[in-house]
Amino acid sequence: MRKHLLLGVLVVLTMTHSSTAQTRAFIGAHIIPIDGQEIEHGTLIIEDGQILAIGSAAEIEIPLGAERHNANGMVIMPGLVDTHSHVGQVEGGDGSAPIQPDVRVIDSINPRDSGFQKAQSGGVTTANIMSGSGHLLSGQTLYVKYRDADVIDDLLILDDDGNWLGGIKMANGTNPRRNAPFPGTRAKAAALVRAEYIKASEYGAKKAEAAKAEEDAPPLHLGYEALLDAMSGKKVVHHHTHRHDDILTVLRLSEEFGFRVVLHHVSDAWKVADEIAAAGAGVSLISVDSPGGKLEAKDNHFKSGRMLEQAGALVGFHTDDGITDSRFFLRQAALAVRAGMSREKALFGMTLAGAEMIDLDDRIGSLTPGKDADFIVLSGDPLSVYTHVQETWIDGERVFNRSNAEDRKYATGGYGTGNDQATFIHLLEREAGQ
Amino acid sequence: MNKVLFAITALLLFHSSSTAQIAVKGDMVYTMAGDPIENGVVLLRNGKIERVGRFDVPSGYEVIEAAVVTPGLIDAHTVVGLAGYLNQPEDQDQVERSAPMQPELRAIDAYNPREALVTWVRGFGVTTIHTGHGPGVLVSGQTMIVKTVGNDVQEAVINPAAMVAVTLGNGARASSGSPGTRSKMIAMLRSELIKAQNYTGEDARDLRMEAFKAVLDGEMRMLVTVERAHDILTTLRLAEEFGIDIVLDSASEAYLVTDQIKAAGVSVITHPTMARHGGERANATFEAASILRGADIPFALQSGFEAYVPKTRVILFEAGVAAANGLSFDEALASITIDAARLLGVEDQIGSLEVGKDADIALYDGDPFEYTTHAIGVIINGKLESTEVR
Numbered sequence: 001m002r003k004h005l006l007l008g009v010l011v012v013l014t015m016t017h018s019s020t021a022q023t024r025a026f027i028g029a030h031i032i033p034i035d036g037q038e039i040e041h042g043t044l045i046i047e048d049g050q051i052l053a054i055g056s057a058a059e060i061e062i063p064l065g066a067e068r069h070n071a072n073g074m075v076i077m078p079g080l081v082d083t084h085s086h087v088g089q090v091e092g093g094d095g096s097a098p099i100q101p102d103v104r105v106i107d108s109i110n111p112r113d114s115g116f117q118k119a120q121s122g123g124v125t126t127a128n129i130m131s132g133s134g135h136l137l138s139g140q141t142l143y144v145k146y147r148d149a150d151v152i153d154d155l156l157i158l159d160d161d162g163n164w165l166g167g168i169k170m171a172n173g174t175n176p177r178r179n180a181p182f183p184g185t186r187a188k189a190a191a192l193v194r195a196e197y198i199k200a201s202e203y204g205a206k207k208a209e210a211a212k213a214e215e216d217a218p219p220l221h222l223g224y225e226a227l228l229d230a231m232s233g234k235k236v237v238h239h240h241t242h243r244h245d246d247i248l249t250v251l252r253l254s255e256e257f258g259f260r261v262v263l264h265h266v267s268d269a270w271k272v273a274d275e276i277a278a279a280g281a282g283v284s285l286i287s288v289d290s291p292g293g294k295l296e297a298k299d300n301h302f303k304s305g306r307m308l309e310q311a312g313a314l315v316g317f318h319t320d321d322g323i324t325d326s327r328f329f330l331r332q333a334a335l336a337v338r339a340g341m342s343r344e345k346a347l348f349g350m351t352l353a354g355a356e357m358i359d360l361d362d363r364i365g366s367l368t369p370g371k372d373a374d375f376i377v378l379s380g381d382p383l384s385v386y387t388h389v390q391e392t393w394i395d396g397e398r399v400f401n402r403s404n405a406e407d408r409k410y411a412t413g414g415y416g417t418g419n420d421q422a423t424f425i426h427l428l429e430r431e432a433g434q
Numbered sequence: 435m436n437k438v439l440f441a442i443t444a445l446l447l448f449h450s451s452s453t454a455q456i457a458v459k460g461d462m463v464y465t466m467a468g469d470p471i472e473n474g475v476v477l478l479r480n481g482k483i484e485r486v487g488r489f490d491v492p493s494g495y496e497v498i499e500a501a502v503v504t505p506g507l508i509d510a511h512t513v514v515g516l517a518g519y520l521n522q523p524e525d526q527d528q529v530e531r532s533a534p535m536q537p538e539l540r541a542i543d544a545y546n547p548r549e550a551l552v553t554w555v556r557g558f559g560v561t562t563i564h565t566g567h568g569p570g571v572l573v574s575g576q577t578m579i580v581k582t583v584g585n586d587v588q589e590a591v592i593n594p595a596a597m598v599a600v601t602l603g604n605g606a607r608a609s610s611g612s613p614g615t616r617s618k619m620i621a622m623l624r625s626e627l628i629k630a631q632n633y634t635g636e637d638a639r640d641l642r643m644e645a646f647k648a649v650l651d652g653e654m655r656m657l658v659t660v661e662r663a664h665d666i667l668t669t670l671r672l673a674e675e676f677g678i679d680i681v682l683d684s685a686s687e688a689y690l691v692t693d694q695i696k697a698a699g700v701s702v703i704t705h706p707t708m709a710r711h712g713g714e715r716a717n718a719t720f721e722a723a724s725i726l727r728g729a730d731i732p733f734a735l736q737s738g739f740e741a742y743v744p745k746t747r748v749i750l751f752e753a754g755v756a757a758a759n760g761l762s763f764d765e766a767l768a769s770i771t772i773d774a775a776r777l778l779g780v781e782d783q784i785g786s787l788e789v790g791k792d793a794d795i796a797l798y799d800g801d802p803f804e805y806t807t808h809a810i811g812v813i814i815n816g817k818l819e820s821t822e823v824r
Contacts, residue, residue, distance in 0.1 A: 118711075288743055288744035289708075289744040289746065289747045289748045289751060290519065290551060290554050290555075290744040290745055290746045290747070290748065291519055291550070291554070291744075291745075292518075292519030292520055292521060292550070292551070292743075292744075292745045293519070293521050293740070293742045293743030293744055293745040294521055294742070294743060295520055295521075295522065297743055298519060298520060322710055322712060323742075323743060325708065325710065325711070327720075328708060328755075331805060334804075334805030334806055335805055337805075337806050338805055338806050338807075338808065383804075383805060383806055384804060384805075385754040385755065385757070385758050385803050385804055385805055386757065386758045386803075386804075387758075388758070412719050412720045412721050412759060413711050413717070413718050413719035413720055413721075414689075414717065414719045414721075415687075415690065415717045416717065417711070417716075417717065417719075418711055418712065418716030418717060419716075
C-alpha cells in the first residue's frame with residue numbers, strides 16, 4: 001500500500017506537466033486492489049491505458065485536466081481473469097487424431113460472437129480461450145483481452161516481440177475417450193501422451209545437435225515445436241482433469257516432461273489438495289449448481305477452494321463458458337467463500353491468480369501502478385448476488401457501461417443478444433465521435 | 435453464534451422423538467402471508483403449523499433458531515428423481531424415446547426418492563418439487579408433486595398425476611420419423627385430442643386416451659415446454675381450440691407476447707434465470723420473471739431440465755438472480771414458495787407459514803439469496819430432515 005501512495009505522489013508530480021495524456025480519475029469508490037489492503041474511500045487514476053495511481057481519496061491528488069468519474073458508492077477492482085473459456089465459437093482439433101499440438105484456436109475464433117459482449121458485461125477483461133476436452137491435446141489456446149473487437153487482432157495479447165500469447169490445452173479422463181486412434185483407457189491415454197512428448201524431445205535433440213554441428217535442422221514439425229514450447233516452459237499446459245487419479249497422472253506427466261501445468265475443473269481437487277500443492281501446480285476451479293452430470297464430476301464440491309487454500313495451492317477460477325455464463329463469473333468466488341474459502345483468496349483467485357496462470361501477472365490482475373488499466377466498477381460487494389457490473393474498462397477504454405441501453409441488453413439478455421454483431425457498439429460510437 | 439446454537443439444538447433434536455413439538459425462532463420470519471415478522475416464532479405440532487407470530491415460546495417445545503426462516507421452497511418444475519446425478523442411462527428416466535406421444539407414463543413409477551439430486555436440492559431448503567417426465571419428445575409423460583423426503587414415494591407424494599408434459603418446437607423434433615416439423619407436432623396432438631374427445635373406454639381401456647381425456651376434462655393440466663414466441667402462440671391456439679388448461683413452461687420469449695398470454699389467462703413457469711441463452715433460448719433474459727410480474731401474469735420459477743453439467747439447478751439460486759434482475763426480495767421468495775404453490779394448486783397445504791399448513795420450513799443464516807449465506811436446516815412435515823450447513 002505504501003508503494004501505491006509513493007508512486008501516486010510521484011505520478012501526480014509528473015502529471016501536472018502532461019497536457020496530451022488521456023487521464024481519468026475515479027473518485028470515491030471502495031477499491032479492492034488485490035495486491036494490498038482494501039481502500040474505503042479511494043481514488044484510482046489511469047492514464048494512457050495504464051494505472052497511474054491508487055490510494056485513499058484524501059491522499060491522492062487529482063491531476064489537472066483529468067476527467068473525473070464520481071465513483072461514490074461503487075466498488076472498483078481489477079478486471080476478472082477467466083482462465084478457461086470457450087466464447088467465440090472456438091474450435092480446436094478435429095477427429096483425425098487425439099493429439100494435435102499444431103492446431104491453433106486463433107484460427108477459429110469469431111470475434112463478432114455476442115459472447116464477447118456478454119463477457120464484458122460480466123466484468124471479465126482477460127480470458128484464456130481454449131478448444132474442448134475431447135482430445136488428449138486439442139490445440140494451442142489463446143490469451144485475449146475482451147476489448148471491443150471486429151477482427152481477431154483486436155483481442156490479442158502480444159509479447160514484446162509482437163507474438164500472440166497462449167498455452168496448450170490437454171485433457172484426460174473420460175472426455176477424450178473414443179474409438180482408436182483415440183484412447184480407450186486411462187493408461188492408453190497416458191501412453192499416447194508420453195509417446196508424443198518423447199518424439200518431440202527427440203526432435204528437439206536433433207535440432208540442437210544440428211545447430212551445434214552447423215548442419216541442416218530436421219524438417220520443421222509444428223506439433224513438436226508446440227510441445228517443445230510446453231517442455232521449455234514457454235507455453236503453460238492447461239489441463240482438463242476431474243478424478244483424483246487423473247489429477248495425479250497429470251502431475252506425474254508434468255514432472256516427467258517438465259511442462260508447467262494448470263489443472264482445470266479438478267472436481268476431486270479437495271481429495272488431493274496436498275499433492276497438488278506439493279507439485280506446485282496451479283488450480284483453476286469451477287463451481288456448478290449441483291454435482292454430477294457426468295461420472296467423474298460426481299464429487300465436485302464448493303469446498304475445493306477452501307481445501308486448496310489450506311494446502312497452500314495457487315487457486316483461480318474459470319467460467320468454461322458456455323458451461324457457466326461469463327456474466328456469472330463472480331459467482332465462482334462467492335460459492336467458494338460459501339464453502340469456507342477466504343474472501344481475500346477468492347478475489348485473488350478471480351484476478352491475480354488467474355493472471356499468474358497465464359503468465360500475465362506483471363501486466364494485469366491487480367490495481368498496481370504501471371499495470372494495464374483493466375478494472376471493473378461494481379454497484380456493490382463483488383460477492384453479492386445483488387451486485388451488478390456497472391462498467392468494464394480495458395486498457396483504459398470503457399468496453400461496457402450498464403447505463404447504456406444497448407450494453408445493458410447484453411448484460412441481461414433479450415431479443416437478438418445471441419446474434420453475431422456486425423460491429424461492437426463502442427467501436428461504432430467511437431467512429432461517430434461520441 | 436446462530437449456527438452454534440442451531441447445531442446444539444439440532445443435536446438435541448436427533449435424540450428426541452419424531453413427534454416432538456418444535457418452536458422455530460427467526461430473527462426474520464418470512465411467512466409469505468403478510469409482512470415478515472421480526473423475532474418471530476413458528477410453532478410446529480403433529481407435522482402442521484400450530485401458531486405463527488411474535489410471542490414467548492411455550493414450555494414443551496424444542497427450540498430451533500435461525501437468522502432467517504422461510505417456508506420450505508417449492509421448485510415449480512424439475513426432473514430430479516427421474517433424472518439422476520450420474521447421468522448414465524440407468525439413472526435417466528425422464529424421457530422415453532420409443533414413441534413421440536406417451537402421456538400414459540406415470541412419474542410415480544419412475545421417481546427415486548433416494549436420488550442424490552433430491553437430497554442435494556433439499557439441503558438448500560427445497561421441500562417440494564413438481565417433477566416428472568421432462569422435455570425432449572412431443573408428449574413425454576406425466577408429472578407429479580412430491581416432497582423431498584422419505585424413502586417411499588407414496589408417503590412423500592402430494593399429487594401423483596399433476597400434469598401431462600408436452601414439448602413444442604425444436605425440442606420435440608424426432609431424430610427420425612415424426613414429428614419432423616412444427617406443424618406436424620400440432621397435427622399429431624390435435625388428432626389425439628380429437629380421438630380422446632370421443633373416447634369412452636367402454637370397449638377397451640386405452641391408457642393413452644385416458645391421459646388425454648384427463649387433460650380434456652381438466653383433471654390434469656398440460657405443461658407445455660416451449661421457447662419461441664410463435665410456438666407460444668400456437669400453444670395458446672391449441673389450448674383454446676380444445677378448451678384445455680395449460681401451463682407455459684420455460685417460455686423464454688414470453689416477454690414478446692405478454693398481452694396474448696395475459697388475455698389467455700395462462701400461467702408461466704419461467705425458465706431458470708441462469709438457463710443458458712443458447713439454441714431456442716438465445717433470446718432469453720434474466721429479467722423474464724420481472725417482465726411477467728409487470729404484465730401481471732402468474733408465474734413461478736423452476737430449476738428446469740439440464741442434460742449435462744450441472745445436472746440440476748437449485749431454485750434458491752435462481753430466485754436470487756431473479757431478485758437481482760427486477761423482482762423484489764419478497765416477489766422472488768414468493769416465486770419459489772406461495773406463488774409456486776398457487777400455480778401448482780397446492781396452496782392450501784404448502785407455500786406459506788400459516789396455521790394448519792404443513793410444517794415445511796427452511797432455515798438460513800442470512801439473506802437466503804446471497805451466495806455466501808448458508809442453508810442450515812430443513813424441516814418437512816414437522817421433522818428436521820437436514821441439518822447440513824450448505
